Amino acid sequence: MYRRFIKTLSLVLSCVMVICNIQVTHIHAEEQYQHSEIATSGSVTMKVEWNDPVLGQPTTFHVSATGGSGAYKFRMDAPSYTNPNEMAYESVADPIRGEWMNYTNECNSTDYSFTMTASGTYNLRFYLMDKAAGVYYLRVSTYIQVFDSNHPSVRSIVQSAVAQCNNETDGSDYQKALWLHDWLLNQLKYDNTLKWSSAESALTRGLGTCQAYESAYSMLLSTAGIENAETRDTYDGHTWNAMKLDGEWYQVDCTWDDSSDNWYIFDQRRLYFGLTDELMAVAHPGHSNIYTVSGYGTRSTTLKNNYFVKSGEAQQWADSYKDRIQNSLNSKQTQFSIQADNSTYPPSIYKIQNGIIAYVMNQNEWFLNGKKVTLVATVNDNKFDFKVTYPTECTKHDWDEGKVTTEPTCTKDGIKTYTCKNCATTKTETIKSLGHDYSNEWTIDKEATCQEEGSKSHHCTRCDDKKDVTTIPKTDHHFDNGVITKQATTTETGLKTYTCQDCKTTKSEIIPVIKNNDTVDSEAPVIDVGSIKFSKDSATVGDTVKISVKITDNVGINESVIILENYETGKKIHLQKGIYNENTKKYEYSLDINDDIPNGHWYISSIQARDKSDNLGIETFQQNEYSFIVQGTKADSEAPVIDVNSIKFSKDSATVGDTVKISVKITDNVGINESAIILENYETGKKIHLQKGIYNENTKKYEYAVDITDEIPNGHWYISSIQARDKADNLGIETFQQNEYSFIVMRNNVDVHKWNDGKILQQATCTKQGLKEYTCLTCNTIKTETIKALGHDYSNNWTIDKVATCQEEGSKSHHCTRCDAKKDVTTIPKTNHHFDNGIETTKATCTKDGVKTYPCKDCKTTKTEIINALGHNYSSDWTIDKVATCTQEGSKSHHCTRCDDKKDVTVIPKTNHHFDNGIETTKTTCTKDGVKTYTCKDCKTTKTEIINALGHNYSSDWTIDRVATCTQEGSKSHHCTRCDDKKDVTVIPKTNHHFDNGIETTKTTCTKDGVKTYTCRDCKTTKTETIKALGHDYSNNWTIDKTATCTQEGSKSHHCTRCNDKKDITVIQKLNHNWDSGVETTKATCTKDGVKTYTCKDCKATKTETIKALGHDYSNNWTIDKKATCQQEGSKSHHCSRCGAKKDVTVVSKVAHNWSSWSVVEQATTKKEGKERRTCRSCNAREERSISKLKVETQSMYRLYNSNSGEHFYTANVGEKNHLANIGWIYEGIGWNAPKTSDYPVYRLYNGNGGEHHYTMNKAEKDMLVRAGWKYEGIGWYSADPKDSNSIPLLREYNPNAFANNHNYTTSKPEHNWLISLGWKDEGKAWYALN
Secondary structure (H helix, E strand, O other): OOHHHHHHHHHHHHHOOOOOEEEEEEOOOOOOEEEEEEEEEOEEEEEEEEEOOOOOOOOEEEEEEOOOOOEEEEEEEOOOOEEOOOOEEEEEEEOHHHHHHHOOOOOOOOEEEEEOOEEEEOOOOEEEEEEHHHHEEEEEEEEEEEEOOOOOHHHHHHHHHHHHHHHHHOOHHHHHHHHHHHHHOOOEOOOOOOOEOOOHHHHHOOOOOOOHHHHHHHHHHHHHOOOOEEEEEEEOEEEEEEEOOOOOEEEEOOHHHHOOOOOOOOHHHHEEEEEEEHHHHOOOOHHHHHHHOOOOOOOOOOOOHHHHHHHHHHHHHHHHHHHHHHHHHOOOOOOEEOOOOOOOOOOOHHHHHHHHHHHHHHHHEEEEEEEEEEEEEEOOOOOOEEEOOOOOOOOOOOOOOOOEEOOOOOOOEEEEEEEEOOOOEEEEEEEOOOEEEEEEEEEEEEOOOOOOEEEEEEEOOOOOOOOEEEEEOOOOOOOOOOEEOOOOOOOEEEEEEEEEEOOEEEEEEEEOOOOOOOOOOOOOOEEEEEEEEEOOOOOOOEEEEEEEEEEEOOOOOEEEEEEEEEEOOOEEEEOOOOOOOOOOOOEEEEEOOOOOOOOOOEEEEEEEEEOOOEEEEEEEOOOOOOOEEEEOOOOOOEEEEEEEEEEEEOEEEEEOOEEEEEEEEEOOOOOEEEEEEEEEEOOOEEEEOOOEEHHHHHHEHHHHHHOOOOOOOOOEEEEEEEEEEOOOOOEEEEEOOOOOOOEEEEEOOOOOOOOOEEEEOOOOOOOOEEEEEEEEOOOEEEEEEEEEOOOOOOEEEEEEEEOOOOOOOOOEHHHHHOOOOOOEEEEOOOOOEEEEEOEEEEOOOOOOOEEEEEEEHHHHHHHHEEEEOOOOOOOEEEEEEOOOOOOOEEEEEEOOOOOOEEEEEEEOOOOOEEOOOOEEOOOOOOOOOOOEEEOOOOOEEEEEEEEOOOHHHHHHOEEEOOOOOOOOOEEEEEOOOOOOOEEEEEEEEEOOOOOOOOOOOOOOOOOEEEEEEEEEEEOEEEEEEOOOOOEEEEEEEEEEEEEOOOOEEEEEEEEOOOOOOOOEEEOOOOOOEEHHHHHHHHOOOOOOOOOEEEEEOOOOOOOOHHHHHOOOOEOOOOOEEEOOOOOOEEEEEEOOOOOOOOOEEEEEEOOOOOOOOOEEEEEOOOOEEEEEEEOOOOOOEEEEEEEEOOOOEEEEEEEEEEEOOOEEEOOOOOHHHHHHOOOOOOEEEEEEEEOOEEEEOOEEEEEEOOOOOEOOOOHHHHHHHOOOEEEEEEEEEEEEOEEEEEEEEEEEEEEEEEEEOOOOEEEEHHHHHHHHOOOOOOEEEEEEEEE
């Protein structure tokens, strides 16, 4: 609490003195800035400008705005920072502090100043509010990269500190954690403004809150390889670190350790280093609510790596209590307490220190008379409580199972220590050294490089000793992708240099001379795919199918060809003699249908044209684009059948000089023309084509032979495919995996199999061999290996085969740890009887001996022991044998404490009577004596005492003996307070009558007197009083005696308010008629007068009044007399609102059709317009209009390159693109734009063996690759419409020299032509991109 008070006081003082690094000023002068960023919302545009920052100096950010109301409020958020090449932004300052939360007053612009202090990237965010313009949140966020070697990044500072730490410590996690703790405390001070809250502020500004301490220390620990976590006390608003040392969590509070105080006799800067959760909760009570919750991940329960424990200071503290503890042990106290010596410290300090001291006390060993005792110390506020368990006397040691106190090594013996369970006595036993256990696996001691050899050996699994040290040859150079060191020109070759990424060795490659494109035509012929036409969709024998296509070129066409392919058989026909038609401007090709042409779907697979400059133009097509059907021919269309189950090898394994023969059954309905087996080496990828298969009439198989020469590599050779073409040119193909049909080539008995880890078929025992089976991962070949018998492994520890007892001997031996065989069988002598503690079978008395009997716990044999007679033990205290009373004497003596025998019998004299307090047996009065009797409490004897008469005690106050009334006198006297005797009797005169308020017994009127009678409340005597007549009391208000009407007069007078007598009688004149509001008895119309009749409400008399004719009241609004429709006119006029007369009759034009909503009758697509229709709801007239073609929704296709494998990769997935770029692929930008969907999917496949991706629109090609073992990964994207002339073709090239990753796809004609010039094969158009 004291520490918290000091920090609070410091905060209050610093708030007065704080100088903020962020300054806000309003600027009016124009200034040019090097950088700017803008953001717009509605009509408001916000702009932030600044110059290149200089680390360590303030950078001004000018914030302004245009548009909106012109009255803006600005705010700058707390900046964030991340190290170079990292994306882990941390807020430099606490973003909830006022300066970051508050907007400026309304202004046009403002300036903010912020000082950047570390190399890296800062994210600064500025906000604008213009409420009048409806803009409440407009933000500009900018990322600024800064570098200055004089202001290193936070990561560099941390790495430098950790490197220094590693040099200056022994490398243990504890020493590193302590060194980094002390180093951090020297770098910064606590920020009393509570502003700076990050590792950046801690390590580059020298200021920070607890968050800064925690963040910086966490980064230091992580870089040093020490696992750590944040502990956040949300109850106390504080944070600190948890760190893991030697597998255990510890709590560290660097903030509270950062103190210059020296109030106590220990280092206060390390008080909070390595605490348990319980002790940290002493300083931060809210932590108790956190670490006790289920799921808390950094539970800290030990002080093994606490600073004071490790330094030995805690032991010194504990030693200061040693003598006091030992004194309590010497007196065999099982529970005791000792006041702590530091009780004058604040509780938050002494409770932590005492917790550490108690931990050390519990680690120490405590003894009494050479015997170990168990002592448990706990902290109870400012004292220590102890509980002690003492050992029992040990008559026979009962050893535990022992524990290894010194581990044996490969070369040194170990020690095992046994402890007696009764008395804690220990004994030791030697554990023999283990000997080396060398691993069968090689350990790389030195990696081989391209410059020097490496080495490997078999290491001991325990001590890292090694044997069989072997040289590892140098590796090949690891060349990069090369850089062009000399550009090729049209007259000179260039040079490309490759550098080894490891040793920087270089090699060079010549770049050919560049052709001069200014003089050479490089434009390929243009094939107009939209112009392709067939003369027939279907044909049979005798028909001719004509195909026409428009092909143009700037220098003229030299030759052209259409390649037709049969979808069912794969056969191809090349139509090479295209005839140019001058009228249609197209090239025309003809195909005569005969019996040699197979039935089925024939489609244009490609059209190729070469111009007179030898430029080649190619268009490729899918089977569903341009096709026709042939039917009714007799051509064979059945491909040869390859019986894969008939495949046989003459050898499973071969070496140089051998011949391996392969046979397979191939059949066809028209006969085999040619066949081939393609062998592939699994390890190298090399291939052998066996093309001369000889047909064996006996076996009905084709046989192939391969002679094993020095040129054929070792390894697994497997059949990758078998191909056969029949006499009708139908092709049959079967492809295989590497583990299906294979044989092995080996030299010098080198095993080329790739064996798995094997599985044990039969475990080896001590006396019998085992068996282990291995399978080749490539060809599934199986081999077995004998596992040597293990031999007996006899334990160094004795095993008790038969326990010795007190009746018979036992035996022990050394057992095998595996099979329980034994050796060194040894006799164990009989044990002594194991007598129990005995029971007293005959009790010893003061005068007779007793007997104690001891049974053996094992065999029940007994022994006895005489217990001597005890003798009398007389107490020094008197025992009262007979109590003395007031009527007889008593006696006392000294009794034996065991048998009640007595001596020194002595008489006790009679006692005095024990009278009680007495009772008054005869009451004393004012005139007579009384008597008091006392009784002995013991014998009931009594004695009496006279009590003198009291005499009268007259009161000074009068007592009313008889109350005086209005009819008789009373009396009074002075009474005795005890006996009621009286004196001074005196007469009290009669009282006056006590009349009530009276009642009026005769009523007074205006003309007659009244009477009021009063009655005495005591004696009921009455008296009367006259009340004079009141006289008339006339009201000033008239009273209507008779109401006047419209037919007769009335009267009025002034009435007396009491007797209703009246005066001033006066006549009231007749009233006027009380006419009602009248009713119209004859209605007035637009052209005739009306009559209104009024009736008197009182007498019902009537009178009449003429109402003038109203005249017409024409409405200003038109009335539709006849509704106009979409087929005929209507009419309208102004109507009189009363009689319906009309004027201004006018024709109303026909109305527009009442159209329904448009409904789609033909959907628009991306290829053609649609149609929609609406209908008039009134006349059913119809109207139609076209719907524009749908706009193709596009997506970008990303292109990446793997410099290691040479593969180009294409994807529409941004996440996949980013992932590959992050792991080292080179992002080459957007390759093309593709539709998000279309009728032309592009399939994506993956070869798990070669690591290659393949992409194709051809479903047959996709299916063939899947059958060959490729993994189908689904539709990668969609192609644009091949028939759309605006679509851009993706050109496909094939590298026949590459083992894998041998396809490339590009929209770039120059890239395509360049690859073809390098030897790549042109495979036409793969798919199409959007223009």
